[in-house]
Amino acid sequence: EVQLVESGGGLVQPGRSLKLSCLASGFTFSNYGMNWIRQAPGKGLEWVASISSSSSYIYYADTVKGRFTISRDNAKNTLYLQMTSLRSEDTALYYCARRGHSLDYWGQGVMVTVSS
Amino acid sequence: DIQMTQSPASLSASLEEIVTITCQASQDIGNWLAWYQQKPGKSPQLLIYGATSLADGVPSRFSGSRSGTQYSLKISRLQVEDPGIYYCLQGYSAPYTFGAGTKLELK
Numbered sequence: 408e409v410q411l412v413e414s415g416g417g418l419v420q421p422g423r424s425l426k427l428s429c430l431a432s433g434f435t436f437s438n439y440g441m442n443w444i445r446q447a448p449g450k451g452l453e454w455v456a457s458i459s460s461s462s463s464y465i466y467y468a469d470t471v472k473g474r475f476t477i478s479r480d481n482a483k484n485t486l487y488l489q490m491t492s493l494r495s496e497d498t499a500l501y502y503c504a505r506r507g508h509s510l511d512y513w514g515q516g517v518m519v520t521v522s523s
Numbered sequence: 524d525i526q527m528t529q530s531p532a533s534l535s536a537s538l539e540e541i542v543t544i545t546c547q548a549s550q551d552i553g554n555w556l557a558w559y560q561q562k563p564g565k566s567p568q569l570l571i572y573g574a575t576s577l578a579d580g581v582p583s584r585f586s587g588s589r590s591g592t593q594y595s596l597k598i599s600r601l602q603v604e605d606p607g608i609y610y611c612l613q614g615y616s617a618p619y620t621f622g623a624g625t626k627l628e629l630k
Binding site for chain 2: 451452453467510515
């Protein structure tokens with residue numbers, strides 16, 4: 408069974424940093440591209456970042472480019488999102504998702520709240 | 524960036540009714556279009572990928588179609604478990620973009 412479990416969220420002050428993790432199981436992690444998607448409270452879905460299976464290709468939304476870094480450790484079956492210079496508008500539920508047939512499996516999400 | 528214009532924003536329909544939601548892409552995205560259903564407090568669930576392919580475990584009353592750069596999700600006979608918010612996603616080129624969502628309710 409494919410499972411994606413996010414962790415590392417919480418309450419953080421504006422301007423500070425936070426690192427999210429997504430532990431994958433039930434499939435060969437190193438064979439799949441991975442993505443982060445976020446959803447602000449009561450709002451729609453926003454794609455954040457994408458990384459290919461070997462980390463060769465990385466893409467970011469303009470809203471996070473230069474502040475967020477996506478990475479992965481295939482030996483640990485883990486996807487990461489390093490978030491710096493956090494802003495109130497980054498407050499959201501952050502999902503990791505596998506890119507198989509489109510984004511076919513999603514985690515349950517981890518909440519990030521940016522507030523003083 | 525590719526824009527995805529989704530309509531309607533909300534929809535109220537009766538049981539067994541046919542429901543159609545559409546997404547218009549701002550440029551050619553081929554068949555790189557997926558549909559998702561999200562229920563309150565839950566992660567989005569993949570319904571359709573490749574514009575027309577049914578994801579595993581999804582009931583056959585859901586179907587996807589394409590006409591040029593317009594994509595449609597059809598629910599052939601609305602069931603009690605179908606209300607939720609539906610999103611389209613273009614995965615053709617980054618930045619990948621979601622439609623704004625369609626809130627589907629039972630009348």
